[in-house]
Amino acid sequence: MPISKRNVVQPWSRPKPTKEVLDYSELVTIDFSKFDKPNGKFELAKDLAEALQYDGFWVVVNFGIPQDLIDRQFALGKHFFNNYSLEEKSAKACDFENGDYFGYKKVGAKTVFGTAVRENVETFNMPKFTKDETYKELLKQPFYDDFYDEVSSFSRITHDLLVKRLYQLFAIILELDESYFANKHDYDLPSDTHLRYMQYHPRSLEDDERVERIWSRAHTDFGSLTLLFNQEVNGLQLKLSDNSWKYVKPVYGGVICNIGDTLNFWSGGYFKSTIHRVVRPPEDQLDEPRVGLFYFDRPGKTADIEVAPSPLLKRLGLYNKVEPVNGHHYVRQRVKNYHESSDYGKRAGEVFQVGQFKIQDGFD
Ligand SMILES: O=C(O)CCC(=O)C(=O)O
Numbered sequence: 001m002p003i004s005k006r007n008v009v010q011p012w013s014r015p016k017p018t019k020e021v022l023d024y025s026e027l028v029t030i031d032f033s034k035f036d037k038p039n040g041k042f043e044l045a046k047d048l049a050e051a052l053q054y055d056g057f058w059v060v061v062n063f064g065i066p067q068d069l070i071d072r073q074f075a076l077g078k079h080f081f082n083n084y085s086l087e088e089k090s091a092k093a094c095d096f097e098n099g100d101y102f103g104y105k106k107v108g109a110k111t112v113f114g115t116a117v118r119e120n121v122e123t124f125n126m127p128k129f130t131k132d133e134t135y136k137e138l139l140k141q142p143f144y145d146d147f148y149d150e151v152s153s154f155s156r157i158t159h160d161l162l163v164k165r166l167y168q169l170f171a172i173i174l175e176l177d178e179s180y181f182a183n184k185h186d187y188d189l190p191s192d193t194h195l196r197y198m199q200y201h202p203r204s205l206e207d208d209e210r211v212e213r214i215w216s217r218a219h220t221d222f223g224s225l226t227l228l229f230n231q232e233v234n235g236l237q238l239k240l241s242d243n244s245w246k247y248v249k250p251v252y253g254g255v256i257c258n259i260g261d262t263l264n265f266w267s268g269g270y271f272k273s274t275i276h277r278v279v280r281p282p283e284d285q286l287d288e289p290r291v292g293l294f295y296f297d298r299p300g301k302t303a304d305i306e307v308a309p310s311p312l313l314k315r316l317g318l319y320n321k322v323e324p325v326n327g328h329h330y331v332r333q334r335v336k337n338y339h340e341s342s343d344y345g346k347r348a349g350e351v352f353q354v355g356q357f358k359i360q361d362g363f364d
């Protein structure tokens, strides 16, 4: 039998860096080779506290996932989008009406900012790969028949080597038991956590101009922690506290990280839910789709959000007792609200709220 095209994965060829000079933000670097050294995690926690309180992105290096495994995931992402039929990809599609983000979102289904310009992103969100049957229905996509072992092991090592350790650092900063956040986000707890492939399709300059060159509107992420494996194609920007926008500089071998709304709430607002957007890349990086590899970590289904009983937050006057909100419920409502309509509006200044927890939705 001939080998079907579906099983031949082209090696990842990393896009070339841009020659354009861009206005980049300085990011805090967290070197995980120090994590297990004496006092190492406490020193890292000190550095990380800066990033969490102010502008919000930081970069983790030396976390222990070999670069060839990361490159293979980029290759698989590209392969998934380009070598499976729309029907195969859509075997489990995102169900935005129910805030269910698992599976495939096709490109161009919606318009942007009330214009006729179509949005340009396709997304594939993969659940956690646990031994139980929790996500069985979600794994019916043919892609898993071909690549289950590789994606499942990548998902788990990402959690073990990056997510878990970052939660430890957050807890150290807030002077909580080190397992405080890690337990609420345990890999084996059911949640909407997902490993994501994402592909942005370049649009004409004319279309981009009609939507202010925005490829993904300014937003905060909905869950607890987001990891963006280094992405060579520029476009991601960060909003600083002085309201300026700066590019996030690619760091080869690094993972760009930020926290989202649910951790912002747990920390009484002390950790900022990073405001970011994606704009049209430089002209010399527009010849191919922009492929991304992400890990979005979200609260376990039974985890309720309240302000963490942190001695630090208490001293700072940021602790207050509020009616808890289920973290899973919050994220589902947020996904639904963000994606449900047929146009991605700007929503500048709008506020999204569940219970007493609220966050600004759109930004200028
Ligand atoms: O594509 C990127 O660089 C960022 C995407 C993003 O912010 C998101 O999907 O939440």
Ligand SMILES: [Fe+2]
Residues within 6 Å of the ligand: 219, 220, 221, 276
């Ligand atoms: Fe985001």
